[in-house]
Amino acid sequence: AQKVTQAQTEISVVEKEDVTLDCVYETRDTTYYLFWYKQPPSGELVFLIRRNSFDEQNEISGRYSWNFQKSTSSFNFTITASQVVDSAVYFCALSDSGNTPLVFGKGTRLSVIA
Amino acid sequence: DTEVTQTPKHLVMGMTNKKSLKCEQHMGHRAMYWYKQKAKKPPELMFVYSYEKLSINESVPSRFSPECPNSSLLNLHLHALQPEDSALYLCASSQDRLSTDTQYFGPGTRLTVL
Numbered sequence: 337a338q339k340v341t342q343a344q345t346e347i348s349v350v351e352k353e354d355v356t357l358d359c360v361y362e363t364r365d366t367t368y369y370l371f372w373y374k375q376p377p378s379g380e381l382v383f384l385i386r387r388n389s390f391d392e393q394n395e396i397s398g399r400y401s402w403n404f405q406k407s408t409s410s411f412n413f414t415i416t417a418s419q420v421v422d423s424a425v426y427f428c429a430l431s432d433s434g435n436t437p438l439v440f441g442k443g444t445r446l447s448v449i450a
Numbered sequence: 451d452t453e454v455t456q457t458p459k460h461l462v463m464g465m466t467n468k469k470s471l472k473c474e475q476h477m478g479h480r481a482m483y484w485y486k487q488k489a490k491k492p493p494e495l496m497f498v499y500s501y502e503k504l505s506i507n508e509s510v511p512s513r514f515s516p517e518c519p520n521s522s523l524l525n526l527h528l529h530a531l532q533p534e535d536s537a538l539y540l541c542a543s544s545q546d547r548l549s550t551d552t553q554y555f556g557p558g559t560r561l562t563v564l
Contacts, residue, residue, distance in 0.1 A: 369550060379538050381493070381555035388550070427492055431550075437506065438553060440492035 342441035357413045359428030367433040376424040454556035473524040473541030481547040482524040485540040500547040
């Protein structure tokens with residue numbers, strides 16, 4: 337069965353600090369896809385990244401970076417030099433190759449304090 | 451353009467009312483989704499439409515009735531709801547109903563049932 341664990345329920349950091357959000361997943365499939373979404377207080381889920389199981393390269397997009405490690409079944413998300421606008425709930429999600437519904441973690445609420 | 455629009459943004463209704471939520475996308479996507487999200491929880495899948503046909507119903511009570519009039523529109527008809535149905539209702543779309551496809555979400559409708 338698929339499962340996504342985001343052990344950090346809430347994180348609070350001071351602006352300009354770096355912060356890493358953890359995501360650990362479980363699946364029996366060898367082909368699967370991992371996602372991160374951001375949900376600001378307005379409610380909309382904003383797509384951040386999709387990664388397939390065959391691509392273990394880390395990705396960097398501006399202040400955001402992602403570390404995918406199949407050996408530990410983790411897909412962690414780091415925000416460098418955090419800003420107040422980064423305050424949101426961040427969801428990690430998993431989809432396998434069987435067209436099963438997207439499985440979300442419980443989310444991590446990030447608060448960036450000025 | 452990765453925009454999914456939803457109307458209304460907020461809705462307050464009594465338990466005897468009939469109302470509808472609307473969702474629209476113009477990305478040429480052929481799969482559309484309804485999710486329900488309670489406070490401090492991840493989104494829960496309700497329905498999936500693929501090529502305008504209902505392909506997944508996650509055992510949702512019949513007081514929720516989805517409709518897909520065409521490939522760009524998705525409605526959710528509400529009737530005789532209960533106070534526990536109060537939640538954020540999110541619509542999403544994806545190119546197809548494949549696990550490879552990224553789901554893009556709308557801003558949601560915040561529903562309050564009195």
